[in-house]
Amino acid sequence: MGDLDITEVAKRSGVPASTLRFYEEKGLITSIGRRGLRRLFDADVLERLALVALGRDAGFSLDEIARMFASDGRPRIDRKMLAAKAEELDRTLLKLTAMRDGLRHAAACPAPSHMECPTFRRLMRAAASGAMSERTKKAPQPPRR
Amino acid sequence: MGDLDITEVAKRSGVPASTLRFYEEKGLITSIGRRGLRRLFDADVLERLALVALGRDAGFSLDEIARMFASDGRPRIDRKMLAAKAEELDRTLLKLTAMRDGLRHAAACPAPSHMECPTFRRLMRAAASGAMSERTKKAPQPPRR
DNA sequence: GTGCCACTTCAAGTCAACTTGAGGTCAAGC
DNA sequence: GCTTGACCTCAAGTTGACTTGAAGTGGCAC
Numbered sequence: 001m002g003d004l005d006i007t008e009v010a011k012r013s014g015v016p017a018s019t020l021r022f023y024e025e026k027g028l029i030t031s032i033g034r035r036g037l038r039r040l041f042d043a044d045v046l047e048r049l050a051l052v053a054l055g056r057d058a059g060f061s062l063d064e065i066a067r068m069f070a071s072d073g074r075p076r077i078d079r080k081m082l083a084a085k086a087e088e089l090d091r092t093l094l095k096l097t098a099m100r101d102g103l104r105h106a107a108a109c110p111a112p113s114h115m116e117c118p119t120f121r122r123l124m125r126a127a128a129s130g131a132m133s134e135r136t137k138k139a140p141q142p143p144r145r
Numbered sequence: 146m147g148d149l150d151i152t153e154v155a156k157r158s159g160v161p162a163s164t165l166r167f168y169e170e171k172g173l174i175t176s177i178g179r180r181g182l183r184r185l186f187d188a189d190v191l192e193r194l195a196l197v198a199l200g201r202d203a204g205f206s207l208d209e210i211a212r213m214f215a216s217d218g219r220p221r222i223d224r225k226m227l228a229a230k231a232e233e234l235d236r237t238l239l240k241l242t243a244m245r246d247g248l249r250h251a252a253a254c255p256a257p258s259h260m261e262c263p264t265f266r267r268l269m270r271a272a273a274s275g276a277m278s279e280r281t282k283k284a285p286q287p288p289r290r
Numbered sequence: 291g292t293g294c295c296a297c298t299t300c301a302a303g304t305c306a307a308c309t310t311g312a313g314g315t316c317a318a319g320c
Numbered sequence: 321g322c323t324t325g326a327c328c329t330c331a332a333g334t335t336g337a338c339t340t341g342a343a344g345t346g347g348c349a350c
Contacts, residue, residue: 104228123199
């Protein structure tokens with residue numbers, strides 16, 4: 001009833017079966033049993049997966065996310081850690097916002113070459129000096145396939 | 146005169162020599178000769194490195210950045226590409242902003258478990274709907290090292 | 291009852307962007 | 321002219337998050 005086999009979970013969550021096995025091995029999710037060899041999951045694994053996705057998106061590593069789950073399976077998220085992550089995200093947001101504005105300007109800038117655009121050069125200097133980020137921090141990469 | 150050896154470039158740019166060699170191999174920079182074994186670079190390599198840093202920070206891959214340099218060595222940066230990157234950054238920003246607000250709330254939320262906090266659950270659903278369907282995009286990770 | 295085939299395990303491969311290590315070379319200082 | 325040491329090359333290692341491949345297994349349709 002509430003049990004879903006791995007294919008079902010994959011289908012409903014959009015997470016590939018190979019990743020589900022990988023997540024189980026990592027302790028991010030738990031299978032509730034087997035039908036033959038086939039893993040069975042409780043339906044609440046979907047919520048768990050959503051939480052994992054959330055953590056990933058917020059910039060937590062899988063290991064960090066794993067540490068957030070108590071042994072009883074309920075999320076036990078350190079509030080301090082959350083606040084710290086929010087802080088970090090906030091700094092990232094500032095930087096990315098500046099970057100977006102700069103890119104947008106450079107894209108619309110009438111200077112014959114970007115090297116002659118003051119805004120572009122300012123951005124460049126900022127990136128070079130590392131002034132925008134505390135240390136080398138990268139913006140999100142385009143989706144891998 | 147205008148020539149800098151690799152150590153000088155490393156010192157002035159903050160980019161390790163190993164990375165400079167790696168970048169040269171990738172075609173991101175070019176050395177103009179050797180003194181003995183030692184690479185010599187024209188001083189304008191510093192500007193080039195700044196450009197690479199900017200591209201990296203904006204979320205371009207090294208390969209993408211390499212493609213921005215035409216064969217003449219002058220940056221040939223497509224305004225459309227910049228605009229597209231700005232767009233992408235913008236979408237990321239929206240998501241990360243929501244995420245930051247959610248984290249901040251969750252950190253302060255009095256609910257015994259985050260799963261019982263309506264705001265947290267809403268955030269989770271939002272992340273699940275956005276992030277899982279397009280589940281390849283990650284927020285920036287904390288600085289390496 | 292038997293064959294199919296999607297699942298299983300485990301090891302190894304992939305990708306990006308570098309770094310590290312081993313073994314070699316050469317300009318320069320003494 | 322010999323030592324020194326920073327550079328050189330090339331190969332392999334690193335990290336995180338997975339994916340892929342080979343070989344095995346068992347529920348289900350026939």
